[in-house]
Amino acid sequence: MxxxxxxxxxxxxxxxxxxxxxxxxxxxxxxxxxxxxxxxxxxxxxxxxxxxxxxxxxxxxxxxxxxxxxxxxxxxxxxxxxxxxxxxxxxxxxxxxxxIKDHPFSLAPYVLGATSAIFAGPWHHVSEWFHNDDPTPYQTAYGKTFWDCASQDPELNLYFNQAMAHGSLLVMSLVKKYCREVFEGLDSLVDVGGGTGMVARALADEFPDMKCSVLDLPHVVAGLEGTKNLVYVAGNMFEAIPPAQAVFLKSIMHNWNDKDCVKILKKCKEAIPGREKGGKVIIVDMILDATQKGDEESIQNQIYLDLYMMAYHDGQERALKEWVKIFYDAGFTDYKTTQIGTRSLIQLFP
The missing domain is CATH 1.10.10.10 (Winged helix-like DNA-binding domain superfamily/Winged helix DNA-binding domain)
Structure with missing residues (x-):
C-alpha cells in the first residue's frame, strides 16, 4: 500500500x-x-x-x-x-x-511577448540542441539568433522593446529609491543596449545636469527623438561605446556568454575615465543566491530565467564569484554591490 x-x-x-x-x-x-x-x-x-x-x-x-x-x-x-x-x-x-495595460509598470506586453508562438519554439528543440553545435536552442529552431529575428520581425521587435521598457520602469523606481547616490554628481552617462530609452529618460529627468546617451542597434533607435540632455546613438557595443563618465548596463550581461561579457566590459572600460575622475560602470542584473533565503518564488524565478537565457541568448545568470571573474578578466580592479529587489546594482571601477 x-x-x-x-x-x-x-x-x-x-x-x-x-x-x-x-x-x-x-x-x-x-x-x-x-x-x-x-x-x-x-x-x-x-x-x-x-x-x-x-x-x-x-x-x-x-x-x-x-x-x-x-x-x-x-x-x-x-x-x-x-x-x-x-x-x-x-x-x-x-x-x-x-x-492592467495602462499601469506605469505594466507587464502585459511582457506576458504577450513571452507566450507568443515564436518564443515557444526553442523549447521544442532543447533536447535536439544538446546533440548539435548550435549556440542556442533558438538557433536550432529558427536558424538565426534572437537578435537577428528581432531586427527582421517588427512585431517581435515591438513586443521585446515594450516588455523591456515597462520592466525597466519598475527596476528604475527601485534604483532611484535605494541607489540615488550612485548617479549623483555624474556629468555624463551612456545607457548601453538601452532600447527605446525608458531608463535613460528617467535618469535624464531625475538628473537634468547629466548628459545621457542611449546606444543601441540602428533598427532599435531608428526614429526616436531625444531631449535637451538625452540623445540616441546607433551602434554596436562590441565595436565602440561613446565616451562618458559612466556606462550603464541594465539586463544586458545575462544575455551573453562569459567571453562576450569580457569583450563588452573592455569596451566599457575604454569609454570611461579613470576612477580618480569618477569613471565607473553601473550594472543592474541578477546575482544568483543574493535573494533572501525563504523567498522560494524569487529563487525559482532565478533558475527559470537562467534556463531562459540558455535557450534564447547563449547567456546565463551568474553567482557573485562568476561575476567577479568576468570583472577581473576585463581589467577592472574593484566593485561594489547593492541589492534592489530581486536584482543587484553593481558599481564596477577601473
Whole structure:
C-alpha cells in the first residue's frame, strides 16, 4: 500500500509540472481578453455574468470563462469574492495590477511577448540542441539568433522593446529609491543596449545636469527623438561605446556568454575615465543566491530565467564569484554591490 501511495504521489508530481504550461496559457488569455482591465474599471468585485457582458464574448461560453477564472484565481491572479445575494464574483489579486495595460509598470506586453508562438519554439528543440553545435536552442529552431529575428520581425521587435521598457520602469523606481547616490554628481552617462530609452529618460529627468546617451542597434533607435540632455546613438557595443563618465548596463550581461561579457566590459572600460575622475560602470542584473533565503518564488524565478537565457541568448545568470571573474578578466580592479529587489546594482571601477 505504501508503494502504491508513493506511485500516486509521483504521478501527481509529474502531472503538476507537465500541466504547468496551462498557467501561462491561461494568463496569456486573460491579458488578451483584457480581464484585469475590465475588473479594474468595474471598481469592485464583478460577477461572471457582468464579466461576460463587459468582455463582449460569446454568452454561450460563460461557463467556460468561469473555468478559466478558476485556474487564474487558483494561481493568485484574481480573488474569489462574494457579492450581494451570495453571487460569486472576482476581484483583482495583488499581482494582477501589473497586468492592467495602462499601469506605469505594466507587464502585459511582457506576458504577450513571452507566450507568443515564436518564443515557444526553442523549447521544442532543447533536447535536439544538446546533440548539435548550435549556440542556442533558438538557433536550432529558427536558424538565426534572437537578435537577428528581432531586427527582421517588427512585431517581435515591438513586443521585446515594450516588455523591456515597462520592466525597466519598475527596476528604475527601485534604483532611484535605494541607489540615488550612485548617479549623483555624474556629468555624463551612456545607457548601453538601452532600447527605446525608458531608463535613460528617467535618469535624464531625475538628473537634468547629466548628459545621457542611449546606444543601441540602428533598427532599435531608428526614429526616436531625444531631449535637451538625452540623445540616441546607433551602434554596436562590441565595436565602440561613446565616451562618458559612466556606462550603464541594465539586463544586458545575462544575455551573453562569459567571453562576450569580457569583450563588452573592455569596451566599457575604454569609454570611461579613470576612477580618480569618477569613471565607473553601473550594472543592474541578477546575482544568483543574493535573494533572501525563504523567498522560494524569487529563487525559482532565478533558475527559470537562467534556463531562459540558455535557450534564447547563449547567456546565463551568474553567482557573485562568476561575476567577479568576468570583472577581473576585463581589467577592472574593484566593485561594489547593492541589492534592489530581486536584482543587484553593481558599481564596477577601473
Amino acid at each position: 505504501a508503494l502504491q501511495d508513493e506511485i500516486v504521489r509521483a504521478q501527481s508530481h509529474i502531472n503538476y509540472y507537465f500541466f504547468n504550461f496551462i498557467n501561462s496559457s491561461a494568463l496569456k488569455c486573460a491579458v488578451q481578453l483584457g480581464i484585469p482591465d475590465v475588473i479594474h474599471r468595474h471598481g469592485r468585485p464583478i460577477t461572471l455574468e457582468e464579466l461576460v457582458d463587459a468582455l463582449s464574448i460569446n454568452k454561450a461560453k460563460a461557463h467556460h470563462l468561469g473555468r478559466l477564472m478558476r485556474v487564474l484565481t487558483r494561481s493568485g491572479f484574481f480573488l474569489d469574492a462574494k457579492i450581494k445575494d451570495d453571487d460569486d464574483g472576482y476581484a483583482l489579486g495583488p499581482p494582477s495590477c501589473l497586468l
